[in-house]
Amino acid sequence: xxxxxxxxxxxxxxxxxxxxxxxxxxxxxxxxxxxxxxxxxxxxxxxxxxxxxxxxxxxxxxxxxxxxxxxxxxxxxxxxxxxxxxxxxxxxxxxxxxxxxxxxxxxxxxxxxxxxxxxxxxxxxxxxxxxxxxxxxxxxxxxxxxxxxxxxxx
Numbered sequence: 001x002x003x004x005x006x007x008x009x010x011x012x013x014x015x016x017x018x019x020x021x022x023x024x025x026x027x028x029x030x031x032x033x034x035x036x037x038x039x040x041x042x043x044x045x046x047x048x049x050x051x052x053x054x055x056x057x058x059x060x061x062x063x064x065x066x067x068x069x070x071x072x073x074x075x076x077x078x079x080x081x082x083x084x085x086x087x088x089x090x091x092x093x094x095x096x097x098x099x100x101x102x103x104x105x106x107x108x109x110x111x112x113x114x115x116x117x118x119x120x121x122x123x124x125x126x127x128x129x130x131x132x133x134x135x136x137x138x139x140x141x142x143x144x145x146x147x148x149x150x151x152x153x154x
Contacts (some may be wrong), residue, residue: 001019002081002142003021003066003079003080003081004020004080004081004082005082005083005084006081006082006083006084007080007083007085007087008052008083008084009025009044009087009125009126009152009154010125012119012128013119015068015116016021016116016117016118016119017116017117018099018115019101019113019114019115020080020081020114020115020116021077021080021081021112021113021114022078022080022109022111022112022113022114023076023077023079023112023114024079024111025064025081025109025110025137026072026076026079026082026109027070027107027108027109027110028064028068028072028074028082028106028107028108028109028115029066029106029107030050030062030106030107032064032068033043033047033048033053033062033064033068033106034120036064036065036067036068036071037065037117038130040065040067041112042065042067045065046062047063047064047065047120048062049062049064050062050106051101051147059103059105059136060105061105061106062106063103063104063105063106064103064104064105066144067144068102068104069100069134069144070098070100070108070144072134073112073132073134073146073148074134076110076111076112076131076134076148077112077114078134079116080112080114082109087125087152087154088153088154089144089152089153089154090151090152090153091151091153092148092149092150092151093127093150093151094148095102095143095146095147095148096147096149097145097146097147098144098145098146098147099144099146100143100144101141101142101143101144101145102136102139102142102143103143104136105113106133107116108136109137110135110136110137110139111134111135111137111138112132112133112134112135113132113134113135114130114132115130115131115132116117116128116129117129117130117132119133122151124153124154125151125152125153125154126147126151126152127150127151128147128150128151128152129142129147129148130146130147130148130149130150131145131146131147132137132146132147132148133143133145134146
């Protein structure tokens with residue numbers, strides 16, 4: 001997908017209510033799932049034991065951690081939106097809503113659809129509310145929906 005170029009925060013304000021980006025597809029590999037399991041100490045078998053998942057899981061394979069899918073949002077966003085004049089600093093402020101609506105089987109390709117919901121003035125910058133839907137290639141239902149808050153400082 002083409003990268004959405006945003007001039008600056010003033011330009012961003014004009015995009016409230018619009019879908020502004022769709023990321024490229026990103027493959028969720030077993031190696032990445034294993035690395036995430038090691039980093040978070042979440043070694044539940046549905047994520048890392050391929051043989052057991054094949055025989056015992058309703059998905060027939062290992063699946064990504066929901067929090068791995070969530071943690072890929074900054075990467076997917078950075079791959080799809082660029083500022084010509086970026087803010088001095090941006091921070092993750094959290095989530096208002098988050099749902100893991102369907103599993104991400106290992107080997108799946110996912111992408112993010114990003115809609116700008118709101119921009120609010122804060123001291124020294126703005127708070128941006130993004131509606132993000134993570135889709136899995138070939139699936140009817142998204143795998144993650146979130147209302148994600150970020151703060152950008154000028």
